[in-house]
Amino acid sequence: MTTTTLSAPPRADTGSPRVRPGIALVTLLTCQLMIILDVTVMNVALPRIRADLDFSPTGLSWVMDAYTLVFGGLLLLGGRAGDLFGRKRLFLAGTVVFTVASLAGGLAPTAGWLIAARVAQGIGGAMAAPNTLALLTTTFTEPKARIRVLALFSGMSSAGFAVGLLLGGLLTEWLSWRSVLFINVPFGLVVVALALRYLPDAPRRPAALDLPGAVTATASVGALVYGFISAATDGWGNLTTALSLSAGVVLLLAFLVVERRAAAPLLPLHLFADRSRAAAYANMFLGPMAGMSMFFFLTQYLQEVRGMSALATGFAFLPTAVLMFAIIRLIPRLLPRFGPKPLTVIGTLAMLAGLLLLTRLTTDSGYFPLLLAAMVLMGCGIGLAFSPLNVIIMATVPPAEAGAAGGALQTLQQTGGALGLAILVTVFGTAARSASGSPAQVLVSGTTAAFAAAAVIAVLTFLVALTFPKVRQPN
Known part of the structure; x- marks a missing residue:
């Protein structure tokens, strides 16, 4: 079995930290996983948060929305600020803010306190996330190593959604909802300690923001x-x-x-001039619209229709998470051999098939075989469809613009996910209002309508994937 040796640039000066590629990779991926987990880890804890802090039904949505709104709104600024003022500096500051905000959120005595902590988490995440991606691309410069770490980054980002539900279920069931925030504190401290010692920093450019x-x-x-x-x-x-x-x-x-x-633009528009990169950006927007809504709707279906506990609901997503992690191990070998087009086409087709299966849900649907088959298809589809996109977008970006390119990538991903969820929740509500029967039957009617709309978006994602040129990444 062949392996790819990770390589990093030499130290710029004797005062720079010692670069150890393996430790740098673990540090950056751990930070990314920590940030992505917070998008979904709170989902299964929401009922207990509502009871404990006396949230109103409408106010409870801000536990999720406050983070998404601030995180998505500041990603571009966080990426460009890293280009200008130092990526390592922004990465460290963002991680510290995120960690302290997680601690504050776990200690929240009131609903308002928790919402404020989630806003602070969004600010910290927007500072750290785009610079995590930029530091990866500037630390690992050898083509094979860069493809490998970008595929790992993409897989970590995608699988984090499923892992968040599993981890949230475990912590909520065994400890309390507060533990889903406290868990960030030790990881954040470790990331900061390792980053201070082992992460390099690209030279700052003297330019005005x-x-x-x-x-x-x-x-x-x-x-x-x-x-x-x-x-x-x-x-x-x-x-x-x-x-x-x-x-x-x-x-x-x-x-x-x-x-x-x-x-000195915040987002250099020439980044979209390259055909492959522009198509990858488009699919980074459309893909989450179609695929990531699965976690939201299936969580409700499993708990409210099938009567599963928070812990069992988390474990239900285990096949999806495992397959995502397995595929990221294969992407560095598949991408140089086949190029991005076959992988993204196959991935979007698998995701589409999984969504179509989910439109067949009924109040009596068991986990075997329908739900398991859909989970397998979605895990394979999301892993194959999304993992090449980070590589396509970031592999040839000039180092000076890595932060801006990474910020644009994650902004499109977050905005696409928010827009997709809004569209599908609206479809869900419209279908549910016109349905009749028991509460479970009404919920299933809305859920299957939402998955049908997601399948339409997946078709658009597939059409964009067909526009990728038939080229291979450098060996």
């Missing part, structure tokens, strides 16, 4: 994500939804105008 771009980018993404959240809770005809989405579109157009004229 594109403040007009930062303001319009953050405001546009924030307005769009808030609009999507409002649509999911209040419907597309709600005034707040319409105003937020309209403002987001106007601010997005203003951002593009600013970036075309800026001397």
Whole structure:
């Protein structure tokens, strides 16, 4: 069996930390997993959080939305700030903020305190996440090593959604909901300690931060994500939804105008000039819209229709998580041999097949065979469809723009997930309101309608995957 040797650049000066590629890789992937877990780890704990802190039914959604809104809105700014002020510095600061906010959230005595802690977590995550990806691409410069670590990063990001549900179920069932936040503290401290000693930092570039771009980018993404959240809770005809989405579109157009004229743009638009990279960015937006909603809807189905506990619900997603992790081990070998197109095409087809199976759910559907088959297809599909995208986007990005490219990638991923969930929750609500029968039958009607809409989005993802050129990555 052949192996790929991880390589890192030599130290820039005698004052730089000693670069140990293996430790640097573990440090960066651990931070990424910690940040991604917080997107889903709270899901299975929400009922107990509501009871403990006396949340209202509508207010409870902000436990998730406060993190998503701030995290998605600040990713571009966090990536570009790392390019200009030092990626290691932003990575460390973001990890510290995230860790302290996790501790504060676990200690929260009131609902408002917990929401404020989740906002702080989003700020820390937006500082650390894009610089995690940028540090990977600038630390591992040899082509084979870069493909391997980017595939690992992608797989860690995708599998983190499923692992979050499993871990959340375990901690909530055995300890308490507070433990899903406390668990971040030891991991955060270890990441900071290792990063201080072993992570290199690319030289900073003497340039002014594109403040007009930062303001319009953050405001546009924030307005769009808030609009999507409002649509999911209040419907597309709600005034707040319409105003937020309209403002987001106007601010997005203003951002593009600013970036075309800026001397040092927050997001260099020429990153989208490459055909493969532009298609990968598109699928990084569409893929989460279709695939990541599975975790949200199936969690409700398993607990409310099938009567599973939080722990059993987490274990139900184990096949998906295991397959995602298995596939990331294969991507570094498959991508140089076949190129991105066959992998993304097969992956999106598998994801589509899994979603179509989920449209067959009934109140009597057992875990075997329908749900297990869908979990297997979704695990294979998400792993194959998403893992090559990070490689395609980041493999040829100039080092000076790695933070901006990584920030754009994660912004599209988070915004796509938020938009997808808003659309599918709206479809769910419309179908549920027109359904009749028991509460379980109504929920199943809404859930299967949502999965049918997700399958339509998966078809769009498949069509974009067909546009990838038939080229192979460098050996």
